[in-house]
Amino acid sequence: MEFTSLLTNNTAAAASLDLNSKPIKFLDETPSSMKQEVVESDFIGFRRQVNVKEEKGALIEELNRVSAENKKLTEMLTLLCENYNELRSQLVVQTAKNPPIPNDVRKRKAEAIINNNNESAAANIGPSECSSSDEDSSSKKPREEHIKAKITRVYVRTDPSDTSLIVKDGYQWRKYGQKVTRDNPCPRAYFKCSFAPSCPVKKKVQRSVEDQSVVVATYEGEHNHPNSSKSEIPATGTNRTLAPPPPCSTSVGSSGVTTDPTKPKLSQEGKIDGQELQHYLVEQMANTLTQDPNFKAALAAAISGKFLQQKNRTEKW
DNA sequence: CGTTTTTGACCGGCGC
DNA sequence: GCGCCGGTCAAAAACG
Numbered sequence: 354m355e356f357t358s359l360l361t362n363n364t365a366a367a368a369s370l371d372l373n374s375k376p377i378k379f380l381d382e383t384p385s386s387m388k389q390e391v392v393e394s395d396f397i398g399f400r401r402q403v404n405v406k407e408e409k410g411a412l413i414e415e416l417n418r419v420s421a422e423n424k425k426l427t428e429m430l431t432l433l434c435e436n437y438n439e440l441r442s443q444l445v446v447q448t449a450k451n452p453p454i455p456n457d458v459r460k461r462k463a464e465a466i467i468n469n470n471n472e473s474a475a476a477n478i479g480p481s482e483c484s485s486s487d488e489d490s491s492s493k494k495p496r497e498e499h500i501k502a503k504i505t506r507v508y509v510r511t512d513p514s515d516t517s518l519i520v521k522d523g524y525q526w527r528k529y530g531q532k533v534t535r536d537n538p539c540p541r542a543y544f545k546c547s548f549a550p551s552c553p554v555k556k557k558v559q560r561s562v563e564d565q566s567v568v569v570a571t572y573e574g575e576h577n578h579p580n581s582s583k584s585e586i587p588a589t590g591t592n593r594t595l596a597p598p599p600p601c602s603t604s605v606g607s608s609g610v611t612t613d614p615t616k617p618k619l620s621q622e623g624k625i626d627g628q629e630l631q632h633y634l635v636e637q638m639a640n641t642l643t644q645d646p647n648f649k650a651a652l653a654a655a656i657s658g659k660f661l662q663q664k665n666r667t668e669k670w
Numbered sequence: 671c672g673t674t675t676t677t678g679a680c681c682g683g684c685g686c
Numbered sequence: 687g688c689g690c691c692g693g694t695c696a697a698a699a700a701c702g
Contacts, residue, residue, distance in 0.1 A: 527674065529696095535692085
């Protein structure tokens with residue numbers, strides 16, 4: 354995530370809140386014209402002049418206050434962005450170091466060993482890769498199949514109201530089971546690749562415990578056939594935006610574009626993800642700010658200050 | 671009518 | 687050995 358672009362946006366937004374620059378300038382310009390007007394007035398007008406001066410002083414004071422507040426808010430926003438960026442980078446580092454937490458506690462021990470062995474491999478996937486890939490040493494079936502099934506996890510953000518555990522990735526899948534696991538109230542769906550009967554790839558899809566809007570798809574094995582269809586490209590209607598990286602994820606989620614679980618994500622996806630992530634973060638930032646009563650109050654004060662200036666201006670003309 | 675989905679039953683691994 | 691739990695099977699239902 355490029356912090357600079359985000360910061361640029363935010364500072365631009367903060368700058369747009371700087372409602373005082375113009376009014377100050379405006380006020381600085383007004384005294385000469387006002388003085389002329391006052392000089393031409395009679396004795397009764399002199400009292401009005403005193404009142405206007407007092408009002409002007411109060412407004413300038415208010416403007417200074419709002420300006421200082423605005424500056425403070427800008428600094429806070431910058432600090433917030435910096436903190437966010439720092440935390441995010443730390444998260445990426447941590448998730449790269451620590452393997453994902455498997456669902457099954459018992460398998461955790463076994464997988465921990467595997468993941469430790471594949472730590473470097475998983476770290477090499479790249480920042481835009483939303484999956485953690487490792488090789489299952491087939492501890493469950495030590496018999497004939499010593500196929501080192503590649504396990505890939507893909508995180509997809511979907512509409513929380515969308516209860517169907519469908520992750521469109523360009524392949525045809527046949528659902529062969531569904532189970533409610535102990536550590537997650539959301540059911541886990543089991544899929545097999547139905548494009549080729551001999552294709553050993555299986556897929557497990559389950560909603561994330563932490564974020565119900567995030568669907569976790571776990572792929573096992575490698576397709577022994579090309580991508581089945583292009584019609585499987587996800588519908589644009591579903592909200593397949595970027596998932597904020599779940600704790601167990603090494604990176605952000607899939608954009609929902611055709612996803613080959615056996616291959617690393619295309620680099621162009623990373624570009625798309627970056628933009629979407631930026632959008633997402635900006636939205637999050639905006640939500641956070643709009644939900645902050647202090648920010649609202651400051652914004653209201655700034656806007657009212659602006660209106661006061663405007664009103665003052667129109668009255669003088 | 672063929673394909674896909676649903677869902678309860680069953681199996682096997684693992685911990686106690 | 688028993689019970690728990692994840693994964694799979696397969697018959698029935700749903701769908702196009």
